[in-house]
Amino acid sequence: MNIQIFGTSKCFDTRKAERYFKERRIPFQRIDLLRYGMSGGEFDSVLRAVGGIDNLINWESKDPEVLLMKYMEDKRAKEDKVFDNPKLLKTPIVRNGKQATVGYCPQVWENWK
Numbered sequence: 001m002n003i004q005i006f007g008t009s010k011c012f013d014t015r016k017a018e019r020y021f022k023e024r025r026i027p028f029q030r031i032d033l034l035r036y037g038m039s040g041g042e043f044d045s046v047l048r049a050v051g052g053i054d055n056l057i058n059w060e061s062k063d064p065e066v067l068l069m070k071y072m073e074d075k076r077a078k079e080d081k082v083f084d085n086p087k088l089l090k091t092p093i094v095r096n097g098k099q100a101t102v103g104y105c106p107q108v109w110e111n112w113k
Contacts, residue, residue, distance in 0.1 A: 003028035003112075006038060007092035013104040014092040020106055033086040033093075043083050046093055049100035053079050056102055058090040 003021060005028050007014025021028045031038075038046070050056060057069055057078075065081070065088055072078045082088045094101045096112050 002097060004031060004042075004095040005029070005092050006031045006033050006042075006089075006095070008032065008034055011091045016104050017092045017094055020104075020109065033089060033091065037086050038083070038093075040083070042095070043079075045098060046095060046100045046102075047079065049095075049098060050102050053082060056089055056093070057082060058088060061088065063087055 003026060005014065005017050005021070007017070007030070009032065018028070018030060047053060047056065053075060057066065059066060059070075065085060069078055069081065069088065072081070090102050092102075092104070094105070094109065099112060101108050
């Protein structure tokens with residue numbers, strides 16, 4: 001397994017995900033979204049794995065940009081906006097090759113081999 005955890009240092013669920021993999025002695029790579037972001041290939045792979053941009057956006061965020069996203073019709077413009085502003089992403093994003101989850105999902109991670 002090649003686990004990548006994209007998140008922020010202040011995110012409680014990101015820390016829980018890291019703890020989940022540490023407790024099971026599964027090696028992972030932690031990537032700070034605000035500092036490093038995602039590459040274009042990683043972003044596209046996660047988009048396909050989670051079923052689209054609407055599943056990646058943190059709709060509960062108080063960021064005013066999230067309000068704008070609710071009314072954007074153009075899917076590509078929405079993807080570009082989120083790619084440029086990682087604060088809008090729901091965390092953690094846990095990736096294992098072509099598989100990915102958004103949020104804390106231990107039931108899914110159990111089945112990853």
